[in-house]
Amino acid sequence: xxxxxxxxxxxxxxxxxxxxxxxxxxxxxxxxxxxxxxxxxxxxxxxxxxxxxxxxxxxxxxxxxxxxxxxxxxxxxxxxxxxxxxxxxxxxxxxxxxxxxxxxxxxxxxxxxxxxx
Amino acid sequence: xxxxxxxxxxxxxxxxxxxxxxxxxxxxxxxxxxxxxxxxxxxxxxxxxxxxxxxxxxxxxxxxxxxxxxxxxxxxxxxxxxxxxxxxxxxxxxxxxxxxxxxxxxxxx
Numbered sequence: 001x002x003x004x005x006x007x008x009x010x011x012x013x014x015x016x017x018x019x020x021x022x023x024x025x026x027x028x029x030x031x032x033x034x035x036x037x038x039x040x041x042x043x044x045x046x047x048x049x050x051x052x053x054x055x056x057x058x059x060x061x062x063x064x065x066x067x068x069x070x071x072x073x074x075x076x077x078x079x080x081x082x083x084x085x086x087x088x089x090x091x092x093x094x095x096x097x098x099x100x101x102x103x104x105x106x107x108x109x110x111x112x113x114x115x116x117x
Numbered sequence: 118x119x120x121x122x123x124x125x126x127x128x129x130x131x132x133x134x135x136x137x138x139x140x141x142x143x144x145x146x147x148x149x150x151x152x153x154x155x156x157x158x159x160x161x162x163x164x165x166x167x168x169x170x171x172x173x174x175x176x177x178x179x180x181x182x183x184x185x186x187x188x189x190x191x192x193x194x195x196x197x198x199x200x201x202x203x204x205x206x207x208x209x210x211x212x213x214x215x216x217x218x219x220x221x222x223x224x225x226x
Contacts, residue, residue: 044219045207097162103207103209110161
């Protein structure tokens with residue numbers, strides 16, 4: 001069974017750094033792209049970027065380029081999304097999702113990030 | 118950059134009724150690259166339709182997708198209580214590669 005299990009909710013202060021994770025299981029982790037999607041409170045879905053764990057090829061949405069870093073450790077089948085300096089506007093639910101071509105067929109349960117002073 | 122517009126923003130219907138959701142793209146989208154998702158409160162999105170008209174694994178046949186070019190439609194033939202949710206269309210193409218529409222909420226009338 002394909003599963004993506006994300007790390008738990010985080011509460012951070014503005015300016016702090018953060019790295020959240022997404023662990024894949026039940027499939028060949030290095031053979032599928034993993035994307036990250038933001039959902040701000042009460043809002044829609046926004047694609048942030050995507051990584052191919054097999055060779056760490058990474059693509060970013062222009063809206064998120066330079067704002068976050070996506071990485072992966074294929075030895076432990078885990079993808080990451082990180083911030084170096086959080087802002088209050090980063091408060092959102094973040095989902096990882098496995099891409100098969102043009103679609104996201106499997107999703108993690110989401111990680112809620114709250115940034116507040 | 119392709120922009121997706123969904124209408125209506127909210128659709129108020131009763132169980133058993135037919136729901137017709139629209140997704141319009143600012144430029145032509147390959148039918149192979151248009152997907153639909155369902156999201157219920159507190160849950161992650163779920164893939165319903167890909168390639169504009171192919172149902173994902175385990176999706177009931179009351180869900181169907183159609184369209185081409187810039188106009189796509191998700192139809193729910195007879196609404197079940199569990200179908201009241203938010204629906205998003207999504208396209209894949211050139212940068213930014215993946216774009217989601219703003220969503221249509223289907224709520225109980």
